[in-house]
Amino acid sequence: MSRTDKAVVVAGIGKSFGDVVAIRDISFDVGRGEVLALLGPNGAGKTTTVDILSTLTRPDRGQALIAGHDVVGDPAAVRRSIMLTGQHVALDDLLTGRENLVMFGRLQGLKKPEARARAKELLEQFDLVDAGDRAVGTYSGGMRRRIDIACGLVVRPEVVFLDEPTTGLDPRSRQAIWELVTNFKEQGIATLLTTQYLEEADLLSDRIVVINHGTVIAEGTANELKERTGGTYCEIVPNHVDDIPAMATALGPLLPETHRAALTDASDRIAMPAPDGPNTLVQALQRLSAANIELLDIALRRPSLDEVFLVLTAAEEETSTRPVELDVPA
Known part of the structure; x- marks a missing residue:
């Protein structure tokens, strides 16, 4: 991907507040039409990073370009290129949804007829036509989040920052936000998502x-990060939990010593690496069948992103310099 295809370019940005280092040497990029998720525990530096990229905070060092505009050198052009929505919506509760949309349109340079026409389009797009002429103060949480995002889309942005956009929303409203992100992709809008x-x-x-402790500790697709925890593994549940020791014996070299040693009297299943995927599962089935061990369930699993996140951040807590060696759960 060439530089011109990158809507966001972040190179070595850092920020300190007094003696506290919020972020250090953060670097990444986001292509046009790409969705990049920025993950990290509370206090990791996600919000500081978004604040810098949206010109709410100046970096102490490094460079960040949004749609080709420098966040320090040309913040006004950056603000014209982005949509930012946070966990707390910034709307006028006394105005109606339609009036809020028209106001945002006028603030962004649209003439009154254009702002009204755009407001009508967005009310339809966000399923707010029936509530469009009600005061926003009467809206539910999901409706407020939708009108907030709609206000940011009055003028089409090149980059969207979604800072935990579905926090506190019901499943239906969350689904609506997910569909919106898909629409951004189709329109070629770059999206930076924290969640x-x-x-x-x-x-x-x-x-x-x-991100953890203000630094990038891992980057890649969800599948690539899952591979760092050992990739696919085979989970085997016996019909009788007392068969666990016999299962371990029957599996032989398929079950690594580290996993074998991790088994306890409380273990009710065995999880082991499946480097050959289905072939590993077939070999396990053959060995267990030969040992006359009845199974309740056997399946290939992949670690969830929750497990990956916990492993990555736990490993980074132990050391920020030693290479991380990860494995599947025992």
Whole structure:
């Protein structure tokens, strides 16, 4: 991907607040029409990063370009190119949804007829026609989030920042936001998504950047990050839990010593690496069948993004310099 295909370019940005280092040497890029999920525990530096990219905070060092505009050198052009929505919507509760949309349109340079026409389009797009002439103060949480995002889309942005956009929403409203992100992709709009819902990042993102203690500790697609935890593994559940020791014996070299040693009296299943995928499962079935061990379930599994996140951040807590060696759960 060439530089011109990148809607967001972040190169070595850092920010400190007094003696506290919020972020250091953060680098990544987002292509046009790409969704990048920015993940990390609370206090990791996600919000500081978004604040810098949306010109709310100046970086101490490094460079960030949004739609080709420098966040420090040309912040006004950056603001014209982006849509930013946070966890707390910034709307006028006394105005109606339609009036809020028209106001945002006028603030962004649209003439009154254009702003009204655009407001009508967005009310239809976000399923808010019936509520369009009601005061926003009467809206539900999901409706407020939708009108907030609609206000940011009065003028088509090149980059969208979604800072935990579905926090506190009901499943239907969350689904509506997910569909919106898909629409952004189709329109070639770059999306930077921060979220506490890891299944959301798994479902929506093209790539993921994991931040902890102000630094990037991992980057890649969801599948690539899952591979770092050992990739596919085979989970075997016996019909009788007392058969666990016999299962371990029957599996022989298929079950690594580290996993064998991790088995306890409380273990009710065996999980082991499946480097050959279905072939590993077939070999396990043959060995267990030969040992006359009845199974309740056997399946190939992949680690969830939640498991990946926990492993990555736990490993980074132990050391930020030693290479991380990850494995599947025992």
